[in-house]
Amino acid sequence: MNLPVAIIIIISFVVVAGALTLAGFVWAVRTKQFSIKQLNEGAKLIFDDEEPIGTPQDMIFQKPSNGSANHR
Amino acid sequence: MAAQTTAKEQFVSFASEAVEDVSERQHRVHIDDSVTSPVVLYFATGIAWLVLGSLAGLGAAVKFNLPDWLGGTPFLTFGRIRPVHLNAVMYGWASLAGAGMVVWLTGRLCRVPIQKTWALYVSAILWNIGVLFGVVALLFGYNQGMEWLEFPRPAGGLIALGFLFFAYSIIETFRKRQVEHLYVSMWYILASMLWFPILYVVANLGIYDGVTEAAMNWWFAHNALAVWFTPVGLAGAYYFIPKVIGRPIYSYYLGLLGFWAFALFYNWNGIHHLVGGPLPTWLVTVSIVASVMMFVPVMAVAVNHHLTTIGHFRMLKYSPTLRFVVFGSMSYTAVSFQGSIESLRSFSEVAHFTHYTIGHAHLGVYGFLSMILFGAIYYIMPRIAKWEWPYPKLIKLHFWMSAIGIALYVIAMCTGGWIQGTMMNDPSLPFIASVNATKPYLWARSVGGTMMLIGHLAFAYQFILIIYRSGPTRYVPAWFELRQASGSEESKPV
């Protein structure tokens, strides 16, 4: 197989793959796979009531104010 | 005193009581409980390989400085301990610690206890036996002859099998998930569950020879980064940065775009390891283009990680996890940009075949991946061992030894490597001149490597303390401490 044939094959691959990807993307948008809600809220998935947004975790190096490890 | 006793009573009752309530925290603790033993097994064996691999690495480094050191014994010759180092830290440390982090993350992100934990035990055992067998084989001189694929077939088979059992547990947990949507970290994890077994098995089939095998070799080696090691690191960074800071990731949509761009481009990078080599030009060019296109997903990740962190650098003072993970995410941006530039022919003409490549590789697997894994372990362990890290000073020692060590390593190797390449390309200079010029930088590398080893020993020591619940008794686990400090009503244990 020489170079021109190889290039034709590669370009066909890319075109087909690209078309399939585009089709998948269009399908996803049409059938509302990606809701605006998910895009806006998705980042909040890792938080919950016990570890809400705004509460930092893992403050091991935090110096307690009265020298005890128990509370600030 | 009275306050301390109360805290102790609270802790003791909290740590020992059965979980019956359905409050969020109880649910999360229940999930954490389900993963404790397998995760500790993964972490412990991973850290053991970290120490062994670091020793092998340091040994290999010193042999550049003192080539005749321990030169009489075949088991310790550079050509054998160098692949021992690579395989021990990649298939041992990075893979096992990564697997432990993935298990814990999967429980948290799918909000369900880990399923089929028996498969995780089988996985850890097979995997470790595979790596051990492979490492011993290498010392005896059994080497398949390809970088990243040195392990003899039986060892590779055990590792592949071990990974399949691990993937089985993760996918079963995914199927039983209690969440409507999956967080971005989970996409990277799920993709790697499918990608890595296929990649590893195909690469070990041994059906190619000649330059095609070289193409396959480097398709594999770079894809191992693309489909296993980098996704693990990114999954960790995407979770721990927003979690520790307490703010959501900057742009979820960018995360989505970044994931698919990552999947598309990274798979085509491999042949940039063979620029100038005996392969068709178009093949090399394709990989160079894909390597440069990596700017797209890397920028998406960089925007997400760095813009989430901006304005909260103060928290680096307090959180060990955040220090390690932010260091890691900054290294990811740096090493990726460096890699894109490195793949260009004009750059590669100088840097290829030199220590520059080694510097780049370590910025990636240590500066990026290992630092994130350290941060993950510092976060996860108190939550599953129900014991706080006893000596914060040791954590600081670990961090600074690792950070300064890798900085020294990368700067030394990249500078020395560039000089080496420039001199190699100057035909008026004898070849030995390029070797001699690198010697001071190779000493600096050994210093950096020693620092990293010291950090690892501190880390391993404290890891042993925490799993045996030794050291100064801390009655207040990390998250519990903060919730008490916040003074809210939720600070009472349920």
Added chain:
Amino acid sequence: MMFIRSFIFFLGVLAALVLGWAGLVGLPNIMISEVKPPKGLERYTYEQAYGRSIYIREGCLYCHSQQVRPVGFGADQERFWGRPSVPADYVYDKPHLLGTMRTGPDLFNIGARQSSEEWHMIHLYNPRIVSPGSVMPPFPWLFEEKITAGPDDKVVALPDSVAPKGKVVVVTPEGRALIAYLIGLNHTYPVSQVSASNDSTKKK
């Protein structure tokens, strides 16, 4: 719907990997497998093949490459390391030993540059004897010390400062095989343009 979403996800992920393999490995393999061995390239002799396995065993590939870069790319040509290597040169190589480091020089044509068995013996025994400043490891286990050399033994001509007192150092069969392999590394035979397709080479 959940299942379809997961299915599409896994399909897309799988496609990314498979397409990458097809483009980087599958397709080149089909093209390169048509390359015929050049007339000047011989198969490895038994001893050379054995020596090649020693090369792999001792990890030589971690410091030495076996690929010569084209004209205008680096100084490979100016250092007389041979003509640019092409895929046809490697048809008998399994595993490939292209290498990615040049802590030491490229070895693809070392047999053409240094065909002295005596030189290689001293060099492998301790590289710094013939190559001051080298960081290459010594390989004393490819040699053994004897009181007197046997009739078929090859003695290593070590300088007095490093030779063991009262003994001679002779090369073992393993050492001889490795040296035979190294001396056999000679790819200076010509190749036709048709079978040449290395990076930066233009086709006619």
